[in-house]
């Protein structure tokens with residue numbers, strides 16, 4: 021079991037990149053390859069959580085399971101397909117104003133393009149996430165994600181649809197506008213999606229030096245601390261490079277936060293059903309944190 025807990029993250033990342041590279045070379049569907057390996061990672065995490073949890077009490081629902089599943093359904097069934105369909109149309113519309121740029125690192129090796137895209141996309145996601153913690157209106161949106169008082173795999177999909185769209189618009193859309201080829205963007209997804217599938221896992225995964233590369237569940241646990249001075253750290257989406265650069269990296273260490281949850285509740289309806297939380301931003305009490 022300890023070998024599985026040590027190898028789950030690196031093997032998942034390598035399997036995802038391998039499946040992507042195979043599909044790209046053979047003319048297969050790169051999207052299906054990445055989706056398939058992500059689902060295997062997700063399923064393995066959900067299965068392992070029942071058998072070897074980091075915190076057994078986090079396996080017990082606290083009236084939050086319906087919110088987590090509904091959020092998952094809305095993101096996977098509506099928000100993501102809408103963004104996938106609408107993003108190219110938005111980019112084409114913006115081209116009417118700005119003209120089409122020369123192309124992103126055209127002529128460079130695929131690995132160089134992939135590395136550059138990973139760094140830029142993660143930079144956008146890092147700052148969007150950090151702003152969601154410092155701007156009251158954005159914190160209100162982000163509170164849905166931090167409202168859970170336990171950490172387990174499904175928390176990964178507990179995200180306000182508007183927050184999801186904002187993050188997409190400010191991190192990936194500029195790269196699409198810049199002419200980043202679709203396979204490079206998918207390569208970035210292949211690299212980072214396994215990390216995100218495991219980021220909230222209730223598992224005692226052993227990451228070692230990978231804690232200095234990926235935003236692992238051990239690091240992300242600190243980010244979900246119910247104490248602000250502990251939680252204002254580790255904003256990285258899948259990589260920790262920008263936390264290191266901007267001084268917000270907190271090592272995993274031997275300890276873990278004493279309490280998981282919101283550190284600034286204000287009038288946010290944290291215990292209300294999913295749709296009440298989602299729509300609360302349109303109500304007068306919004307953003308009074």
Ligand SMILES: [Zn+2]
Pocket residue numbers: 149153162166243
């Ligand atoms: Zn956060």
Ligand SMILES: [Zn+2]
Pocket residue numbers: 165175220240244
């Ligand atoms: Zn999180």
